[in-house]
Amino acid sequence: MLDRGIQTALLALLRLGLWGKEEITKVLPLSSTQWAALYSCAQQHTVEGIVFDSFARLPLDLLPPHDLLLKWTVRIDQIERRNRQMNACIEEQLNLFNREDLYPVLLKGQGVAACYAIPDHRVCGDIDWYFEQKKDYRKANELVRKGGLDVSCTAGFSTAYLWKGIVTEHHQRMFDIHNPLNFLFLNRLQKQFHKERLQRALAGNTLLLPAPLLMMIQVNVHILKHLLSFGVGIRQLCDAARVYYTFRLNVDGEELMQVYKKLGILKWMDLLHFVLVKFIGLQPESLPFEVPENIDADWMMDEIWLSGNFGFFYPQSEMGVEQPRSSRSQPSGRIWSNLSRYFKFAPMEAISFPLVQVYSKFGGNS
Structure with a gap:
């Protein structure tokens, strides 16, 4: 370490x-x-x-030192260029979708980047589109296939493809919640906040983002999903902190707490909130509700230090050899270890996660 x-x-x-x-x-x-x-x-x-x-x-x-600062500056230029490339791809895809009367919601990524003081300095990942209607999801997949791109099914009721070197995913679900008993509740929640979706003008089109309360849920349960599998990096914690800070006056904290409770993840949220305050520096008043005192969160932060960005840098052995970005070490053993570790904080998610992942990839992603 x-x-x-x-x-x-x-x-x-x-x-x-x-x-x-x-x-x-x-x-x-x-x-x-x-x-x-x-x-x-x-x-x-x-x-x-x-x-x-x-x-x-x-x-x-x-x-x-000067040589490292110069190297760092070059890296920042690369990050800025990548962000501009991703923004251009989002614009192209949105144009394509809108021409076919498709109006997906952009999840995570550049929508969350807008919560940062300098959005272009946030390292970008994938483009994630959520299609509210299954027929729209299928239509979008077929539209991309007709464009000559290879669209593959992935776990989580999703598909993925490469668009000019940018990984793009289409999702049938907004949230990475795996307990099937919560699916109807989440559908009602989305309808409840449908009119509060954020809108951003983009080259003559309107880019849709989740409502602030839904964005908070979406970003946070995405962190839980990855902690149940391979792990997350510190950037994902920063995302959660910046989303809370940006929309702290737009969300009813009591209402959000009740949603977390209904989803069976309130203990997990208390743990995450404690980490955001202690390590990331989010002020407690920017959180939607009070954080319990004296939570033991050091073990979680130690695991995050080890795993790196989505588990790509988890030590392969006691010697601490890091994995390249194209692979993850000891996947099955780590997943079961993480599931048991987080069971007491989100029991139904820990039980449902592996089952839904397998079903969504091989049996429920048509």
């Missing part, structure tokens, strides 16, 4: 980049070797852009 001192320094710089204020005199300066390790870890967790934003607030004598 990464040296604790470097972990502490990375989190302090991350909080400075996220919120614009943080006490950093106790964690800086760092040696050249320490800065190199911090940069590598920031990349593994895809938060190098957020950490870079902290540098504008550091004295010159506390900045990284």
Whole structure:
């Protein structure tokens, strides 16, 4: 595992980049070797852009060495270019869909990036479209196939394809909730907040985003889904924190708490909220409801440090050999370990997750 001192320094710089204020005199300066390790870890967790934003607030004598700072600057330029490419792809896809009277909702990704002070410094991932009607989902898949792209079925009632090098997914469900007893409730919830969907003008079209309350749920249960499987990186925690902060005045906290309770994940949300406050620096008043005191969350953060971005950097052995982005280590063993670890926080999700994943990929994704 990464040296604790470097972990502490990375989190302090991350909080400075996220919120614009943080006490950093106790964690800086760092040696050249320490800065190199911090940069590598920031990349593994895809938060190098957020950490870079902290540098504008550091004295010159506390900045990284010149050669590393130059390398870091080049990396930021790459992130910005990738974001522009993704935005262009979203515009192209939205044009294609709208011409065929398809009006999907954009999940996560660039919609969440808009919650950051500098959206283009958030490392982007995939494009995720949610189609409310199954007929629209099928129509969109066929439309892409007719364009010559290879569309494959994936777990979670979804399909995926490459659009100009960008992974794009179509989803039949907005939420990564696996307990089938909650499906009807979630459908009613979506209808309840249908008129509160966020809208963004995009090249003559209207880009739809989930309503703030639904976005909070969607981002947070997505984190739970990945913790039940391969793990998440620190960037996903930053996403949850920035969404809460951005929409803190737009959501009824008591209503959201009741939704979490109904979904059977309230204990998990208490754990996540505690992590967001203690490690990511989200102010408690930006949360929808009060966080219980004295929650043991260090073990969860230790697991996140180990797994990196969606589990791609989990140590393969006690020697700490990291996996490349194209593979994950010991998948079955890690999944069962994670399911047992989070069972007491979200029992029905832990039980339902493996069953729904298999069914959705092989039997329910037509």
